[in-house]
Amino acid sequence: MVGNHVACGPGFMFNVIENSGRWKSALLRFFHLLTPAKPGLPIDCPVFISAQCCIVLFIGLFFTRFWLVSVLYATWWLLDWDTPSKGGRRIHCIRNNVIWRHMRNYFPVTLVKTAELDPSKNYVVGFHPHGVLVAGAFLNFCTEATGFSQLFPGLTPHMMMLTLWFRVPFFRDYLLSGGLVPSDKDSASYVLRRWGGGNMLVIAVGGAQEALDARPGAFTLLLKNRKGFVRLAMEHGAPLVPVFSFGENELFDQVDNPKGSWLRRTQHRLQQIMGISLPLFHARGVFQYSFGLLPYRRPIFTVVGKPIKVEKKHNPSQEEVDRLHQTYIEELCKLFEAHKTKYNVPEDRHLEFI
Incomplete structure (x- = not known):
């Protein structure tokens, strides 16, 4: 650890x-x-490449003397189109870059192992909560900043991300370098079908919708009706691993958006149209703590639970899925209750599911 x-x-x-x-x-x-x-x-605050800037760069180069760069990239892009859905293309020097260690130390972020994971198997990992930016999942599973390979030798993490971002020029290559894959069934199945095991498919189960409820002190998880990842695990016989990231919701404050409010309705509508949520978050600035878009410097402890055995069924019934889903919720609750007091969560706080 x-x-x-x-x-x-x-x-x-x-x-x-x-x-x-x-x-x-x-x-x-x-x-x-x-x-x-x-x-x-x-x-050293890391500078993240935004998808919007990549699109502007790609199109803008066509109108300069460097237009050939975009032409060559477009050719490469077409030839490489299916790579994201076939396990991706991680680049170890990017995952090991020193900038991620600076980012880890900013909060700081710690990866906690509670059980051994057999590297001869493939796993479906449920990450909770989503938070505003999924910072803990990114640093722990998309980089080597917290020592994933030392804690879990023989395992390769593949974190799932909205498929839309893998259609953005340049930005897709940045995502692939960290080991991310699109959040569609074909991509997930490709990872879980790999012979010899050693793969972890990491899914932020609550998704973009859960981000709208991410604020300090919140322990509400969008999980009650999220069962697709359970069915996926059953179809491939992949053990389920619950993960809870303490401190994930503490990084940003968010403008109040109770369900039924005009803001929440607008956010929900935009999510339906674009596929992404738009939480109105704020935290601290560069030289002051009062207001800004930098996250608060609060520790994150990402605790990896013990695997839940899953029997392989090519076409599981809804009853079987529901039963395993309930088992998963129970194990996630046990993980939370066993570790919450270590990470400054009051004894009387418990997980809530919607």
């Missing part, structure tokens, strides 16, 4: 600031921002 990293600061400077008068509060915040998450390691 990768250990937690505790922020420590330049004590002398803090002592000076303690007696600095009117600027005391602001300067304390400024120097705390500059404090490394690990002694001697400065924070």
Whole structure:
């Protein structure tokens, strides 16, 4: 397990600031921002490539002297069209890039192993909760920042993501480099059919809709009627592994959007049209804590539970799916209850399912 990293600061400077008068509060915040998450390691905020910028770049190059770049890429894109649905194309130097370790230390993020996973089998992993940006799932399963390969030798994680993003030029290659695959049945089946085992199909079960309920202190999971991943596991005889990421919902505040409100109805409608949710979130800024789009520096502990044995059935009945789904919920609850007090969740808080 990768250990937690505790922020420590330049004590002398803090002592000076303690007696600095009117600027005391602001300067304390400024120097705390500059404090490394690990002694001697400065924070380097990673710059994420947006799909929108990639589209603009691809089209824009056609109108410059570098138009040939887009032409050659378009040719490559067509030849490589099916790669995402055939297990993807991870690039280990990207997964091991130092920028992900900086990002890990910013929160920090820790991957916790509670049981051995047989590398000769393929697994379906349910990740909860989705949160606003699925930061824990990304760092733990799409990079080596938290030491996944050391904790689970012989296993290769494949995290599923909305198929739409794999149709975006340049951006698709960035996603593939981390081991992500499209969230469709053909892509999932390809991973789970691989001979010899050693594959983990990671699914953020609550999806984009659950992100609309992601806010500090929330433990509501969109799972009651999400049974497709259970049926998928049964069709391939792949054990189910529940994963709960403590702290995932603590990274951002969100504008109140209770069900039935005009905002929630608008978000739901946009999700139906575009396939993605648009939570109105905010947290901190670069040089102040009051408001901004940077996530709060709060620890994330992603706890991987023990596998649930699944009997292979090519065409399971709804009753069989419901029974296994209930077993999965029970195991997820046990995982949450066994670890919640370690990670600052009050004893009287429990998971809620909708």
